[in-house]
Amino acid sequence: MGNNGDYMFQSTMNRIGFTHQVAIPPPQPFFNSLKGSLKETFFPDDPFRQFKNQPSARKFVLALQYFLPFLEWAPRYTFQFFRADLIAGITIASLAIPQGISYAKLANLPPILGLYSSFVPPLVYAMMGSSRDLAVGTLAVGSLLMASMLGGEVSATEQPKLYLHLAFTATFFAGVFQAALGFLRLGFIVDFLSHAAIVGFMSGAATVVCLQQLKGILGLEHFTHGTDLVSVMRSIFTQIHQWRWESGVLGCVFLFFLILTRYLSKRRPKFFWISVMAPLTSLILGSVLVYLTHAEKHGVEVIGHLKKGLNPPSLTSLEFGSEHLMLAVKTGIIMGVIALAEGIAVGRSFAMFKNYHIDGNKEMIAFGMMNIAGSCTSCYLTGGPFSRSAVNFNAGCKSAVSNIVMATAVMITLLFLTPLFHYTPIVVLSSLIISAMVGLIDYEAAVHLWKLDKFDFIVSMSAYIGVVFGSVEIGLIIAVTISMLRVLLFIARPRTYVLGNIPNSMIYRNIDQYPVANSVPGVLILQIDAPIYFANASYLRERILRWINEEEDRLKSSGENSLNYVILDISSVGSIDTSGIDLMKEVKKNIDRKGLKMVLANPGSEVMKKLDKSKFIENLGHEWIYLTVGEAVGACNFMLHTCKSGHVTHETAHLDNV
């Protein structure tokens, strides 16, 4: 102990000329700091950088390119690219047609809407989107949400026209909301849906979608409107006698076929084609089978007549004057957020692979425009589904042209091929949905979360349970609330650590993390690990005083020197509000009252500014603020050894040369 003290004393003497002052930053005009923080909040990606010092003609071209990214890449587009995009486009079209029909059924909408929705929106996205790999199409979860939210007030079977119009209206508002988020640069709102929450939510939604398909597989006519596990199970097991074995057998056969091909292509990547072609093959096989066996007369339900022709306009169908307007707005906002969260995550992960950049706000504008355009041309909610985009990527797409190819293929189908789907059995669509959804139930991700971060696991599981046993909205609300609570809890209960000296250095670190670190006699060094806000000020006051009391008790019981200094390392205190400043004043008062001296180490510029404005620095003494913990300890030791009387009178003993 004596050695350590001497060492410290020596090194203090050596360094006393070198201690650094923490300057108070010059006051900034309020307008400047406001501008700075607004810019960092809303324009973190600095989208105007490329506009700087450009002639206005060039600025106009750049602005056009910003909103229509295809203008940027189209001039450089080559035939090689087109060949790749053609193959990828045809591949995703073969997936888009059966999936479109299935998901429209899931949303309780006419099946043809699924095809319409794969025609106009992909064309819009190809112009405006910045992802090269995203394949546009309807979403399973979006369709489910629409069915459960709109269906709660308006029955799709009793008022099909109103339901259809509300679906367009909700899509319109989803688009407006998405585009508004992008224009107002509020894209970060989507970030508050954590990855863990999305994993749980998506798995839950996939489970619910699978459960809903039992209706089609078992050929039931009546089914619950609820989406939760309990209602569905009750609905199924109360009508065992209505189960249709023909339908069930057909469904199981196709499901087995689809899952087998998926399994095969996972084992051998070169069989990738098999699993991609499987849905369309099932559709054709199923239709041919029904046509030949006339199974539609033996309990196997078929799609029936599909109208030939391209999307009819639906602008006049938007129900702005309806009493259900608020429902449409609410549904639109929730669907819009979910579609964005999935679409942007998908776009970002593929951009990461191929090393190009995706602008979240620009994507939101593209998604929004695509849905607004869609709602006027008889489409419902579209986004960038993961499964279809992954197929697009694997098929080797090079640009958004693959979406144009897909749209063209769908157009041809709409114009000429719709009669072919007359005999397509519903049960095959159900199998298609189940096989697509099973892949989304991501139990491996849940295991991964459990291993890495228990709290994320809890968020994920709550979202899953909320969706499966409650409803899609309940799951979403639970997931967002728990994620928020975590953030708030972090703020409300920041960590505080005792620091010690790493031997033979000027470094001070948490003694729990570094057991070699030694405490400094007479000095308690505390580190605060979060901004000091109203939400944690009273906790921090209690916690800091408890640290001091515990240290005094410890010293008393071990008979060591008494405590003289409390150093607060506030390097990590990025920000402080008025409650935080009051806390600092109260802590100082308490420390003074105990006859100790408070010392600050390494305050940031914002904290310095506020402490200065509130006269705290004047009150503490500017000379008691040090750049590093090491220098603060040095000064404390210097004072302890200089004033050998044992009791340091802090009022007079200032280090005037510091």
Added chain:
Amino acid sequence: MGNNGDYMFQSTMNRIGFTHQVAIPPPQPFFNSLKGSLKETFFPDDPFRQFKNQPSARKFVLALQYFLPFLEWAPRYTFQFFRADLIAGITIASLAIPQGISYAKLANLPPILGLYSSFVPPLVYAMMGSSRDLAVGTLAVGSLLMASMLGGEVSATEQPKLYLHLAFTATFFAGVFQAALGFLRLGFIVDFLSHAAIVGFMSGAATVVCLQQLKGILGLEHFTHGTDLVSVMRSIFTQIHQWRWESGVLGCVFLFFLILTRYLSKRRPKFFWISVMAPLTSLILGSVLVYLTHAEKHGVEVIGHLKKGLNPPSLTSLEFGSEHLMLAVKTGIIMGVIALAEGIAVGRSFAMFKNYHIDGNKEMIAFGMMNIAGSCTSCYLTGGPFSRSAVNFNAGCKSAVSNIVMATAVMITLLFLTPLFHYTPIVVLSSLIISAMVGLIDYEAAVHLWKLDKFDFIVSMSAYIGVVFGSVEIGLIIAVTISMLRVLLFIARPRTYVLGNIPNSMIYRNIDQYPVANSVPGVLILQIDAPIYFANASYLRERILRWINEEEDRLKSSGENSLNYVILDISSVGSIDTSGIDLMKEVKKNIDRKGLKMVLANPGSEVMKKLDKSKFIENLGHEWIYLTVGEAVGACNFMLHTCKSGHVTHETAHLDNV
């Protein structure tokens, strides 16, 4: 530059043997870490510490003392203390009687309830409360809230009995909610009402209360049910012809008298007594005046008959089966939170003055019990109003016995003196309320907030405007929402800084704050100032890459050496979730792709643990994690100078001795 490089190289060579390893903390059993964080969240004040190593009889006594703090101080209570408490108690009683009657009128309840509420609750608090200075009584804001929330559904004039019963029920639920917060140790929920929000909210509520008194001052019979400025002004100016000048003159005279005495006692502290006695004096003067002039027959409304006798029981009046139960619960919860926020802030600030400790959770239990007991004995919501507690403190109270004295004085009033209040004019009560409320409109605090922290000012003003132009609930919701948004915004947009070397030291600091700091050639040092969570992961990814791109552009344009290393100082990253880990992986991938090397400095133990579990450390190389930025820079420089070929191949060049 060369010199600097050489200096760095030399110092690196000197220190290379001294670099410190950042160890991966040993894995802790999940149960232990859960227990630790639960303890820190719910028991930060470690209330069980004193129970350790005590015999069970002593434990029982300690537990009793915990819930009934008077058992602790009663044995040490002296006659000197009692004399001081007697004077303070009589002083606050002289304030409690007129205020009680006024506030009960404000809550649209029979005036006698104000007296009842100053009898039972203070006795309960004296047993259970831990503050020595808090004076218990009804609250202006609580009364207003009750009138506006209950009055929205049930009219106090048309269904007075139902209204009264709902008031008791709401008080009961307020008490249950308060006690539950205390028992469940959720007291920190109250901390989420920031000081700035409370200042604005209280000032707004005081303004609204003053506006409501215009009814009494002007002697109006019909008045709006709304509390907002616009409704009140419309209500007043549409019935100018109903204004009663007798009432108005009397009101203004008393108001002038009250404000004058308050002003005098502020100027000369020895005239403190005058302002304390002024309310009771006004009451007596007003009553005598009315009695002598028979003004009650000339448009001056009086209180009228008050029933003699103590509190009747009201347990059977609690309306648990009513259709308005949910309203009572909601009102109770909001009133309960507001009462707690004020009461605990008041208790804490006086405890701070006198240097004793207040346990927030214990206070909540005391408040809750006092309101539960009150609701069964014809009292309505009580708390610790600031004005009355300040008078108690100034009158020299020593313990909660002053509350008992006050309760006794009120008891005597209830038993014998109620007939004296028969002729008390309502207009005097209105003057009393206005003079009490004017002091609560804290414009100085608003100016202080504006100077110190613009954001807190905005929170405060929004709460004020919300209360004055909307309603009390709207103001509260706005204030809480904006306060939360600030916290979330801090998390969503953490600061990142570029660090530079402070000359002649191993210290690295933000180059914006310390303009003397020099950047290190070939090395970019970034500091991240917040935990990395889902809410900021995508922002941080973009921001870090933007820093790197900007630095590369800068180096290219100035023709300096190219960038070789990116050091991330993550000292302040207290916590990381799975999205944060994904961010680190993506940033590393991006940095690798640019041909640079990522280096970490000073990760905390939790971050180290998670980075290790996710195999990030394995991927990065444990030797690229340093204890300080200085050591990281040293190692980078060593590498740069050793591998003179210019291009460092990171895969092979490991510092094996580190």
